[in-house]
Amino acid sequence: MRSSRLVSRKHKEKPAEAQLISHIYLLRGGYIRPLANGIYSLLTPAKRIQTKIISIIREEMEKIDGQEIQMPVVLPRELWDESGRWNSVQAELLRVRDRSNHDLLLAMTHEEAVVALARTEAMSYKDYPFMLYQFQTKFRDEARSRGGLVRVREFVMKDAYSFHATQADLDNYYERCAKAYHTIFRRCGIPEVVSIQSDSGMMGGKVAHEYQLLVDSGEDKVVVCEKCHSYANNEVATCVFQAQPEELLPLEKIETPNVKTIDDLSRFTGLPAEKMAKMVFYTTTNGETIAVVVRGDVEVNECKLQKVLQSEFTFATDEAVIKTGAVPGFACPINLKCRVFTDYSVANGYNLLCGANQADYHMKNFNVSRDLPHATVTDIASVKEGDICPKCGAPLTVKRGIEVGNIFKLGTRYTKAMDMTFTDEKGNDVTPIMGCYGIGIGRLLASICEAKHDEFGPVWPLSVAPWQVQICAMKLDRKEIFETAEQLYKDLKEQGIEVLYDDRNLAAGVQFAEADLTGIPIRLIVAPRALEQGMIEYKMRGTDESGLIPVNEIISFVREKIKTEMEKYQ
RNA sequence: CGGAAUGUAGCUCAGCCUGGUAGAGUACUACGUUCGGGACGUAGGGGCCAAGGGUUCGAAUCCCUUCAUUCCGACCA
Numbered sequence: 001m002r003s004s005r006l007v008s009r010k011h012k013e014k015p016a017e018a019q020l021i022s023h024i025y026l027l028r029g030g031y032i033r034p035l036a037n038g039i040y041s042l043l044t045p046a047k048r049i050q051t052k053i054i055s056i057i058r059e060e061m062e063k064i065d066g067q068e069i070q071m072p073v074v075l076p077r078e079l080w081d082e083s084g085r086w087n088s089v090q091a092e093l094l095r096v097r098d099r100s101n102h103d104l105l106l107a108m109t110h111e112e113a114v115v116a117l118a119r120t121e122a123m124s125y126k127d128y129p130f131m132l133y134q135f136q137t138k139f140r141d142e143a144r145s146r147g148g149l150v151r152v153r154e155f156v157m158k159d160a161y162s163f164h165a166t167q168a169d170l171d172n173y174y175e176r177c178a179k180a181y182h183t184i185f186r187r188c189g190i191p192e193v194v195s196i197q198s199d200s201g202m203m204g205g206k207v208a209h210e211y212q213l214l215v216d217s218g219e220d221k222v223v224v225c226e227k228c229h230s231y232a233n234n235e236v237a238t239c240v241f242q243a244q245p246e247e248l249l250p251l252e253k254i255e256t257p258n259v260k261t262i263d264d265l266s267r268f269t270g271l272p273a274e275k276m277a278k279m280v281f282y283t284t285t286n287g288e289t290i291a292v293v294v295r296g297d298v299e300v301n302e303c304k305l306q307k308v309l310q311s312e313f314t315f316a317t318d319e320a321v322i323k324t325g326a327v328p329g330f331a332c333p334i335n336l337k338c339r340v341f342t343d344y345s346v347a348n349g350y351n352l353l354c355g356a357n358q359a360d361y362h363m364k365n366f367n368v369s370r371d372l373p374h375a376t377v378t379d380i381a382s383v384k385e386g387d388i389c390p391k392c393g394a395p396l397t398v399k400r401g402i403e404v405g406n407i408f409k410l411g412t413r414y415t416k417a418m419d420m421t422f423t424d425e426k427g428n429d430v431t432p433i434m435g436c437y438g439i440g441i442g443r444l445l446a447s448i449c450e451a452k453h454d455e456f457g458p459v460w461p462l463s464v465a466p467w468q469v470q471i472c473a474m475k476l477d478r479k480e481i482f483e484t485a486e487q488l489y490k491d492l493k494e495q496g497i498e499v500l501y502d503d504r505n506l507a508a509g510v511q512f513a514e515a516d517l518t519g520i521p522i523r524l525i526v527a528p529r530a531l532e533q534g535m536i537e538y539k540m541r542g543t544d545e546s547g548l549i550p551v552n553e554i555i556s557f558v559r560e561k562i563k564t565e566m567e568k569y570q
Numbered sequence: 571c572g573g574a575a576u577g578u579a580g581c582u583c584a585g586c587c588u589g590g591u592a593g594a595g596u597a598c599u600a601c602g603u604u605c606g607g608g609a610c611g612u613a614g615g616g617g618c619c620a621a622g623g624g625u626u627c628g629a630a631u632c633c634c635u636u637c638a639u640u641c642c643g644a645c646c647a
Contacts, residue, residue, distance in 0.1 A: 012596070012608060013582045017640055037639075091571095092646070109647055143571075143645055151646090159647095208647095302644095312645095406647070438647070456607095474606060509607035516607090527606065537606095 001044075001467065002489075003502040003514075008043045010514045020217050022449035023148030025458050029517035038145025038153035040442075045518060048466040048498075049445050050156070054135050056187045056463065057158050057439060060180045064173075066133045066160055071113040073137050077103035079112040082418045094141045106139035111414045111436060114161040119420035122163060128422065128432065129169050133160035135441065149446035150402060151219070160437040163415075165424070170409060170433045174207070177407055177437050181211055185404070187569045188444065189461025190451045193404060196222055196231035199303060207409040211439075212401030213447045222401040223383045227394035235303040238379055239387035239396060241295065243274075246350035249365040256362045260329030262296045265362065269353065273297035277346045277354040277366055279331040281316035281324070284309055289320045293333045294381055295345035295352075301382040308341060308378050330355040332363060334371055342368055342375040402447050405439040452542070456516035459542030463569035467500040468562055470520035472512065474527035476505035484551065485526045488536070491555050497562065516541070522561055524554065 008030030017034075018024040026032045031046035042050060058068065074096075080086035085093075086105070094106040107113060114132055122128065138157050145151050162177070164170040178195060185193040190213055198210040210233060212222050223237035224230075232238070259268045266273055276296030282305070283289050290309065292300055306312060318328045324338040332355040333340050346352065347368040356363040368375055385398045412431045414420075421429040449458045462468060469492055473485035489501040500520060502511050508527075515523060525537040536554050538561075539546040549557045 009580080009597085010608095011581060016576085016582070019641080034639095090645095111647095138647090140647080144643095146640085157647095403647095408647085436647090440647095472606095505605095507605040507607085507609065509605080509609075511608090512606080513608045525606080529606085 001500050003500060004504050006044060006500070008045055010517050012513075018148060020147040020150060020446075020450070021453060022150065022217075022446040022458075025449055025453060025517065026148050026446065029457060029519070032149060038142055038151070040149065040152060040154075042442075045466040046445065049448075049460065049464050050441055052464045053188060053441055053444055054156075054158070057135075057184055057441075060184050060187075061131075061133050061158070061160060064131065064176050064180050066131045068134060069117070069132050070134050070136060071107070071110050071117065073107050073139070074104050075107050075113055077105060079116055079418075080105060083112050083115075083414055084417060085112070091143070092141050094139050107136075108138050108140045109157075109438075110134070110136070110159055111161065111410070111434075112418065115414045115418045115420050115434075118161075118163055119415075119418065122432070123422055125165050125422055125424045125430070128165040129163060129173060131160055131162040131173070133158060133437075147217075147219070147446070149442040150450075152442060155443065156441045158439045158441060162435040162437070164433045164435070165422070165430065167433055170435050174407065174409055174435055177435070178209065181405055181407065181437075181439075184439070185211065188448060188464055189569060190404075190448055192451065194222075194231050194401075196233055196401075197236050198233040198406065199235040199307075209407050210403045211405040213404055213451055214399050214401045215447075215450050216400055217450055218400035218402040220401045220403055222399050224397050224399050225389040225392060225394055226397060228389060228392040230389065230391055232383075234382065234398070235301070237383040237396075238390050239381070239383045240390050240393075241298075241345040241348045241381075242388065243349045248367050248370055249351050251366065251371065252364040253356050253358075253361050254364055255360060256330075257360045259360075259362070265353065266296075271353055275349070275352055277333070277349070277352045279326070279333060279355065281321045281326070281331070282309075282313040283316045283320055284311040284313045286311065289316050289324055289338050291324065291326065291331070291333060291336055291338055291340045292343070292380060293340060293346050293354075294343040295349060298343065298345045299382040299384070300343075301380055304378075304380045305341070308380060325357070327355065327357050327359055330357060330359055330361060332357040332366075333375075334366075340372070340375065341380060342372060342377045343380045344377060345381050347375065347377045402443065402450065404444045404447050405437075407437045408435060410434040410436050453519075454516075454542055456513070458517070458519035460519040460521065461569060462521045462562065462565045465521050466518065467498040467520050469497055469499040469522045469524060469558060470515050470518065471499060471501040472508075472515055472523060472525045473502065473505075474508050474511075474525065476503065478528065480531060481526055481528065484531060484536075488524065488526065488554065492558065495555060495559060497558060521565065522558060524558070 010030050011028045014024055015027045018027055030043055032040045032042055034040055077086055096104050135158050139154050142153050145153050162173050193211050193213050195209050196212050198208045221234035223232045259265050262273050262278055273296035278294050278296045280292045280300050294300055321328050324336045326336055351365040354363055354366040387396050389396050415432050421431055424430045452459045473481055476482050492499040521541050523539045530537050530548055534551050535548040536551055537548055
């Protein structure tokens with residue numbers, strides 16, 4: 001490719017709308033252009049990277065016996081009625097009507113479509129197991145797209161669906177897929193991606209893992225134990241709350257005039273927040289008001305609570321709180337006229353300070369075991385920095401990550417709802433068990449940029465770089481430079497090497513700055529001084545490595561360089 | 571969906587408070603000088619000042635409405 005022909009304008013200045021480093025470089029480097037909120041066109045450099053990422057993923061999917069298919073983007077409503085998701089998924093699902101007023105949707109994921117496809121194909125136990133996958137556009141009407149390609153509304157996803165006759169077979173395949181994912185991220189140049197426990201969300205199913213790239217710019221919170229190397233999404237992370245056992249002291253009312261918050265209470269009594277019980281009231285979608293009790297220093301984890309309640313919820317109004325018999329600001333969990341959920345952090349504490357259900361009074365020495373003997377004790381706490389790892393007892397840290405992929409054991413969530421069965425050896429109808437496995441291609445591209453860049457631009461790993469070699473020619477108006485550069489370009493192309501040739505006769509600074517934004521790993525510089533000695537200079541992007549190579553050896557040098565460099569990404 | 575901010579040239583922004591015919595840098599075009607880390611000179615093209623309504627002799631500027639974008643929350647496969 002000649003730079004003079006490439007439609008991909010580079011920008012010197014940071015675009016006003018971009019904050020994330022990958023967003024900035026992808027816009028500045030002429031990779032992507034926004035068309036609408038969360039909807040982007042990819043220019044050639046980004047498209048070439050995407051093609052390479054897809055090739056790597058395809059190779060790894062084939063290695064675990066995947067079969068590539070392609071399903072439609074537009075799906076009929078009836079399919080999603082079968083699974084119940086036409087109604088259960090809200091605004092994120094984009095619904096459209098055709099000319100005959102038929103309800104359609106833009107697929108945000110393809111469980112329904114793949115079950116509809118597979119249920120008429122796999123009728124016998126002899127057909128199992130199998131895995132179908134595709135690279136296909138998804139549309140998700142995100143409440144808030146942001147960060148360039150990190151969170152968009154339309155994107156290409158590799159989605160894979162496996163079907164199994166037995167749970168053991170799924171478990172086994174899930175592990176194979178987990179390994180394949182690590183291979184994929186390693187080959188894409190980001191081996192640092194970690195696998196973490198996660199919540200399965202609206203997908204259903206019990207076991208799920210996310211693949212997170214831990215970077216400060218990430219939007220997910222990941223709880224990390226540095227000691228035992230365990231990782232969990234904030235949504236499911238757990239910790240242990242231990243307190244020194246104390247003798248249970250009698251409840252004692254104390255006057256706390258106008259002291260309502262934990263902070264105020266801490267200041268007023270001199271007690272740390274860990275010695276208090278905090279109450280939070282929520283109202284569920286069906287109007288029920290419930291109370292949650294956590295330790296004073298602990299935040300309620302609303303994802304965990306949602307799973308406990310099996311319902312969405314909002315903070316309760318003061319009127320709703322009063323109806324439960326509680327006094328806002330001085331609430332006490334004892335004798336409330338509503339369901340009370342007690343977190344382990346409180347249940348494991350001794351002699352805590354809590355409200356007295358009377359204005360301007362609190363109560364000392366609250367003990368769940370004695371004062372709430374029938375309490376529903378569950379895990380509804382958000383883990384925070386410094387909490388204790390449940391596996392090894394070391395302090396936990398909270399990091400940020402970008403979720404580049406996920407895998408789920410779906411079980412029979414879809415096959416059952418959509419009435420998919422096969423006949424086993426004994427002639428019985430059996431519901432197959434599913435797993436599903438996703439990777440967002442554009443987000444992976446952006447994540448590689450987040451992880452691999454310097455102050456001048458992206459540093460693409462050779463395995464995914466838009467081109468393998470960049471030629472920069474200085475003083476192209478000189479005959480010997482022009483002829484050498486043209487010949488070099490031609491020779492490299494003949495060898496099947498991907499090369500971007502800057503044939504625009506620009507000042508060196510401009511060429512180098514633009515080349516940095518393109519991030520091609522191997523740079524060849526054709527310039528007068530070296531050429532007088534019969535040499536071409538090479539420089540590796542993102543490292544200090546550089547040197548002079550005789551003109552007649554440059555092709556074999558580049559071939560060798562590509563070969564050794566690619567070994568890093570096997 | 572809540573809170574905040576911003577919409578002026580392809581891009582980054584000034585002008586707005588205090589109303590009087592649209593500015594800079596960059597990018598683009600031409601010529602010349604430069605040119606191993608985003609060079610310089612001269613000349614040129616490029617704007618329905620987000621849209622709609624109002625106030626006014628006169629609106630980019632003041633007021634109202636809508637839309638869009640960004641940030642912080644909520645949500646999220």
